[in-house]
Amino acid sequence: MNACYLLRRYFMTSIRAQLQYPASSLMLACSAFLTSVIELAAIWALFNRFGEVQGWRFGDICLFFGMVSISFSIADFMSRGFDVFGNEFVRTGDFDRVLLRPRTATLQLIGYDFRLRVVGRLLQGLLVLGVATRALEFHWSAGAVALALWTTAGGVALFFGLIVLQATLAFWTVESLEVVNVVTYGGVQAAQYPLGLYTGWFRNFLIFVVPIACVAYFPVLAILHKADPLGAPGWFLPLAPAVGFVFLAVSFAVWSLGVRKYTSTGT
Amino acid sequence: MNSLRPYVAAFVARFKTMLQYRAAALAGFTTQCWWGGLKVMVFAAFYGHSTHPHASMTLAQVITYTWVGQALLTLQPWGGDPEVAAAVRTGGVSYDRLRPVDTYTWWFIRATAWMTARAVPRAALMFAAAAVLLPWAGLDAWAWRAPADATQAGLFAISLLLMILLGAAFTMLINLCITATLTDRGINTLAPALVILFSGNLIPLGLFPDWVQPLLIAQPFAGMLDIPTRIYIGALSGGAAWGGLALQVFWTLVFVMFGRKGIDRVMARLEVQGG
Numbered sequence: 001m002n003a004c005y006l007l008r009r010y011f012m013t014s015i016r017a018q019l020q021y022p023a024s025s026l027m028l029a030c031s032a033f034l035t036s037v038i039e040l041a042a043i044w045a046l047f048n049r050f051g052e053v054q055g056w057r058f059g060d061i062c063l064f065f066g067m068v069s070i071s072f073s074i075a076d077f078m079s080r081g082f083d084v085f086g087n088e089f090v091r092t093g094d095f096d097r098v099l100l101r102p103r104t105a106t107l108q109l110i111g112y113d114f115r116l117r118v119v120g121r122l123l124q125g126l127l128v129l130g131v132a133t134r135a136l137e138f139h140w141s142a143g144a145v146a147l148a149l150w151t152t153a154g155g156v157a158l159f160f161g162l163i164v165l166q167a168t169l170a171f172w173t174v175e176s177l178e179v180v181n182v183v184t185y186g187g188v189q190a191a192q193y194p195l196g197l198y199t200g201w202f203r204n205f206l207i208f209v210v211p212i213a214c215v216a217y218f219p220v221l222a223i224l225h226k227a228d229p230l231g232a233p234g235w236f237l238p239l240a241p242a243v244g245f246v247f248l249a250v251s252f253a254v255w256s257l258g259v260r261k262y263t264s265t266g267t
Numbered sequence: 268m269n270s271l272r273p274y275v276a277a278f279v280a281r282f283k284t285m286l287q288y289r290a291a292a293l294a295g296f297t298t299q300c301w302w303g304g305l306k307v308m309v310f311a312a313f314y315g316h317s318t319h320p321h322a323s324m325t326l327a328q329v330i331t332y333t334w335v336g337q338a339l340l341t342l343q344p345w346g347g348d349p350e351v352a353a354a355v356r357t358g359g360v361s362y363d364r365l366r367p368v369d370t371y372t373w374w375f376i377r378a379t380a381w382m383t384a385r386a387v388p389r390a391a392l393m394f395a396a397a398a399v400l401l402p403w404a405g406l407d408a409w410a411w412r413a414p415a416d417a418t419q420a421g422l423f424a425i426s427l428l429l430m431i432l433l434g435a436a437f438t439m440l441i442n443l444c445i446t447a448t449l450t451d452r453g454i455n456t457l458a459p460a461l462v463i464l465f466s467g468n469l470i471p472l473g474l475f476p477d478w479v480q481p482l483l484i485a486q487p488f489a490g491m492l493d494i495p496t497r498i499y500i501g502a503l504s505g506g507a508a509w510g511g512l513a514l515q516v517f518w519t520l521v522f523v524m525f526g527r528k529g530i531d532r533v534m535a536r537l538e539v540q541g542g
Binding site (some may be wrong): 034 | 314
């Protein structure tokens with residue numbers, strides 16, 4: 001029952017440790033911010049030259065981009081332990097110690113590290129949402145805000161699930177596989193643009209295999225009160241983020257399979 | 268000739284070592300396929316048709332640009348040489364200082380080997396996928412095309428060589444920054460932001476607004492992808508192509524000059540760590 005208390009302790013320790021190097025933390029956060037603002041510059045340049053794409057305007061893209069950036073940054077903030085799981089826990093045998101402690105591995109891995117630099121991406125996401133609001137002259141009604149929060153929750157669940165899956169792979173490969181970055185960082189990249197821009201099989205990949213469209217494209221359509229030009233039913237759009245939680249549940253099921261299979265590499 | 272031997276040996280040794288990292292090359296290739304494919308689809312959607320009244324390049328040119336950019340990714344200076352960073356951290360840098368070679372040239376040669384050896388397998392895989400496999404699979408519109416003509420191909424070869432030298436000269440500046448600050452964290456997170464935007468890796472520089480074009484072509488990072496690639500697709504030809512090559516040479520010389528000056532100053536008050 002003291003899980004919350006423990007998490008808070010983990011959190012405080014991690015933040016305090018990073019604040020010992022304030023300049024370094026600030027610089028890393030600034031770089032993270034800068035890197036993602038630069039992506040916005042590229043999107044802006046494309047719209048500046050081409051005007052619009054399939055009826056989508058700059059503001060629409062900003063809304064997609066902002067939502068998915070916020071979701072990913074929050075998931076990234078909480079999942080560092082899973083992210084480095086292969087190299088820092090499995091290869092070293094440190095996971096044995098985690099398993100010996102009288103708390104769940106998930107709790108300990110979440111508490112492993114909270115990186116402050118992630119704040120840079122979060123700020124960028126919020127800034128891009130601001131840009132979107134201005135560009136679209138969008139009015140945030142209570143319903144829209146609630147839907148945005150629900151979308152973020154689903155997105156966090158999905159990205160968290162992906163990183164847990166990446167960690168699970170390490171039970172077999174022993175090392176962290178960076179290839180999963182393709183669907184996390186690459187997924188953020190893919191979710192910036194509406195699904196209609198992509199070719200059929202890639203669309204299906206983003207809906208059914210790694211359901212990033214369900215936590216970005218579909219719910220953002222609902223926020224914008226737009227019908228899906230690809231023909232997804234209207235009732236599905238606001239419900240889509242639930243898929244993120246289903247994905248997370250499946251990921252944890254696979255994870256516990258991995259834990260059961262785990263044989264130590266330590267000495 | 269004898270005085271060159273240690274440098275040649277250093278190049279060959281590093282090149283062979285870096286070629287061993289096959290899993291890393293495959294992982295990089297996968298990532299580059301994803302990114303390249305994504306960009307190609309987005310560009311195709313923006314263009315709508317094969318040409319667009321507001322763009323100076325055709326869609327086929329932009330697509331080829333994208334694939335070339337992904338293939339040459341490791342020839343771009345994304346950060347300092349990790350071995351220099353490690354040497355600075357552990358104090359191994361003092362061994363480098365004791366060698367009877369010029370430290371700048373030594374590191375420079377090792378940087379070129381480090382970059383090219385990683386680029387060779389990635390470029391070969393990327394070419395096989397985008398220039399051979401895609402047309403074979405019927406996706407001819409998304410394929411990596413051959414260079415515009417023989418002259419452009421020749422100029423591209425020169426420009427590619429200059430791109431490697433320019434990239435290595437910039438890597439040396441990063442190395443010096445690492446040596447001076449004793450850590451690679453700050454500069455290695457800052458450099459990629461500059462490179463990705465100003466080299467044309469994110470989107471071709473030609474697609475940025477027309478009023479910034481003169482500035483974009485003149486800045487040093489253009490020589491680290493945009494100039495060679497524009498020559499390849501034929502968007503930069505004749506006198507303009509030679510101008511591009513001259514810019515690459517100019518910036519390389521500037522970077523080398525700064526690097527040489529910097530290394531003297533940094534090494535004069537180098538703190539050796541470790542024990």
